[in-house]
Amino acid sequence: MQGSILIYGGNTDLRHSKITEILQINNLTESSTDVLILQNEEDKKSIGIAQSRELLAFATTKPFENKHKIGIIKHAYKLTTQAQNALLKTLEDRPDYLTIILETRAENELLETVISRCKRIEIVYTSKDALENNEDLNKLLSMTIGERLSYSVDFCKKDREEIIETFNNWLLEARNIKRYDVVENLLKVVGDLEKTNLNLKLAVEWLMLNLN
Numbered sequence: 471m472q473g474s475i476l477i478y479g480g481n482t483d484l485r486h487s488k489i490t491e492i493l494q495i496n497n498l499t500e501s502s503t504d505v506l507i508l509q510n511e512e513d514k515k516s517i518g519i520a521q522s523r524e525l526l527a528f529a530t531t532k533p534f535e536n537k538h539k540i541g542i543i544k545h546a547y548k549l550t551t552q553a554q555n556a557l558l559k560t561l562e563d564r565p566d567y568l569t570i571i572l573e574t575r576a577e578n579e580l581l582e583t584v585i586s587r588c589k590r591i592e593i594v595y596t597s598k599d600a601l602e603n604n605e606d607l608n609k610l611l612s613m614t615i616g617e618r619l620s621y622s623v624d625f626c627k628k629d630r631e632e633i634i635e636t637f638n639n640w641l642l643e644a645r646n647i648k649r650y651d652v653v654e655n656l657l658k659v660v661g662d663l664e665k666t667n668l669n670l671k672l673a674v675e676w677l678m679l680n681l682n
Contacts, residue, residue, distance in 0.1 A: 472538070473589050474561040474570045476546075478577045480593030482635045485573050488593060489542060492571065496538045504533045509544040517543065522553040529560050529568050539568050545631060546572040547579035554581045561587040575638070607643045611652070611681060618678035626671050633670065634663055637677075655680050 475492070477485050490500075498505050506528045510517045525541045533539045543549065549557075561570060561584065572588060574580060610618065625633070637660050644652040659677050662668045 472566075472569050474564060474587055475572070475591060476577065476580070476585060476588035477571060477573045477591045477593065478575065478579075481639055482632065484593045486544075488591060489571055489573060492569070493540060496536065496540060496569070498536060498538070498540060500542075502535065504536045504539040506539075506541045507544065508542065510548045515548065517545070517549045517553055519550065519553045519556050522549070522556040525557065525570070526560055529564060529570075532565075533567050537567065540571060541568065542571045542573065544573050546574040547576070549580070551581065554584050558583055558587065607640045607647075607652075610640075611649070615679060618681060619675065622671075622674045622678045626674050630663070630670055633674065634660055637663075652681060 477488050479485070493499055493502075493505065500507060506525060508517060508521045508525060525543070528539065528541050531539075557570075564570060572580065572584070577585060577590065577592070610621070613621065628636075637656050641653060641656045641660070644650075644656060655677060659673050663670070663673055
């Protein structure tokens with residue numbers, strides 16, 4: 471599969487599995503010399519134009535070990551408007567040896583000018599995925615407050631993005647089981663984590679205390 475590709479929907483694990491599948495089709499891995507992976511730096515909330523320029527520079531050199539090169543932007547919804555605009559020409563008129571993959575949660579999180587230049591692959595969140603996450607949420611809801619706070623100790627060791635993704639999965643399931651009180655609390659926490667510098671541990675503990 472070649473070209474400029476937008477992978478969206480599902481959850482992070484499912485989207486990254488699709489990226490791995492595309493890499494394998496091209497006999498590449500994430501550690502290959504002919505693969506560039508970009509995402510927001512640990513101390514930054516966004517992916518800026520400097521990182522977009524890394525991809526533009528990567529696009530100008532031919533593959534070193536393989537017939538193809540793949541540039542991947544994970545969490546592409548974090549690209550600034552300036553960074554997205556810098557990619558437009560390369561997305562539309564890339565070298566034949568180059569595939570660009572943008573991974574994001576929802577299609578409409580990127581500029582229309584970016585979306586229109588990409589082949590779109592929607593990852594469908596299946597009933598099996600829903601069942602697995604529903605089991606996690608039901609288990610959590612059945613715990614006492616003390617048990618939930620103990621659970622939060624290991625849970626907080628996860629990456630911030632992974633925790634937000636888990637909360638978004640729980641949101642889907644809370645809606646499915648019509649626990650709208652849980653939906654409201656999850657929406658509050660996810661919004662605060664994405665838009666502010668709210669301490670992750672405090673956010674998780676607040677949620678655990680308010681899952682009644």
